[in-house]
Amino acid sequence: MVLGRSTSTSQNWRNFARMIGGDFLVPNSNNAEQSLPAGELLWDSNSGFYQETNGTPNIWHQWRRAPGFFDVVAYEGDDVFGHMVNHNLGVVPEMIWIKNRGRSNTDWLVYHAGNTSEPETEGLYLSSSDKTSDSATFWHDTSPTATQFSAGRSSNINNRSGDNYIAYLFASLDGISKVGSYTATGSNLNVDCGFSSGARFVLIKWASDVGPWYLWDSVRGIVSGNDPYLQLNSDYAQTTTTDWIDPLSSGFTITSAAGNDVNNSGGEYIFYAIA
Numbered sequence: 001m002v003l004g005r006s007t008s009t010s011q012n013w014r015n016f017a018r019m020i021g022g023d024f025l026v027p028n029s030n031n032a033e034q035s036l037p038a039g040e041l042l043w044d045s046n047s048g049f050y051q052e053t054n055g056t057p058n059i060w061h062q063w064r065r066a067p068g069f070f071d072v073v074a075y076e077g078d079d080v081f082g083h084m085v086n087h088n089l090g091v092v093p094e095m096i097w098i099k100n101r102g103r104s105n106t107d108w109l110v111y112h113a114g115n116t117s118e119p120e121t122e123g124l125y126l127s128s129s130d131k132t133s134d135s136a137t138f139w140h141d142t143s144p145t146a147t148q149f150s151a152g153r154s155s156n157i158n159n160r161s162g163d164n165y166i167a168y169l170f171a172s173l174d175g176i177s178k179v180g181s182y183t184a185t186g187s188n189l190n191v192d193c194g195f196s197s198g199a200r201f202v203l204i205k206w207a208s209d210v211g212p213w214y215l216w217d218s219v220r221g222i223v224s225g226n227d228p229y230l231q232l233n234s235d236y237a238q239t240t241t242t243d244w245i246d247p248l249s250s251g252f253t254i255t256s257a258a259g260n261d262v263n264n265s266g267g268e269y270i271f272y273a274i275a
Helices: none
Strands: 002-006 014-016 058-062 070-076 083-086 095-100 109-112 122-125 148-151 164-170 177-183 189-192 201-206 213-217 245-248 251-254 268-274
Touching: 070 083, 148 164, 177 189, 189 245
Parallel strands: none
Antiparallel strands: 002 014, 002 058, 070 164, 083 148, 095 109, 095 164, 109 122, 177 268, 189 251, 201 213, 201 268, 245 251
């Protein structure tokens, strides 16, 4: 699975996966999957990207299916409330992204284990800055297991019989990845992910209030000074003038300079980090 875009100009995100074939999805929109226009960036699941035409800097994050870390599931909707979908992650998924591939006006639905005390009742939208909301149509109020997750009856996840869906499943793997949450203090806050050389990828969302999905990576810079960030739910060019996150050998540090979207005292935040 691949997630990327231009960093210096306004541009939609693009999401590619082998199970989608040569088409792509747009995480910051609710559109159906699309075909690449002629002459644009090309993608092949075996050889990767092999043509750039826009001449601007790009960032591309790539995941490989591996037990305990990441899995991709393509499934067909059946309009059954609480339909169980099999997966091969091998552990209980702690974060799930789901998109109806063929139908526009359907949001990316997100499950996150750090989202409230009963995450199986709650959902977030990857393409939106909305705070968490409660609906049994998301996950049928059923926690995922090491072999299955429950799809409710929302149009975002299963209420269209015959519609095709794609699901990305993420988990914490010791020393490699961490799906977690923190309560902000407004001061410098160390987030321990159990890493030994710091986080190279950090995604943060204010779950208890409205706030964008912020994304940092070490390629563009997770340093003691300013750290460029992109917003996964928008097409804005990256912001390069803030120091909201600092390196930490065991994970990352949220700085006292961070805005409310990342460090509002008492706020509940969810994150996903990769070492």
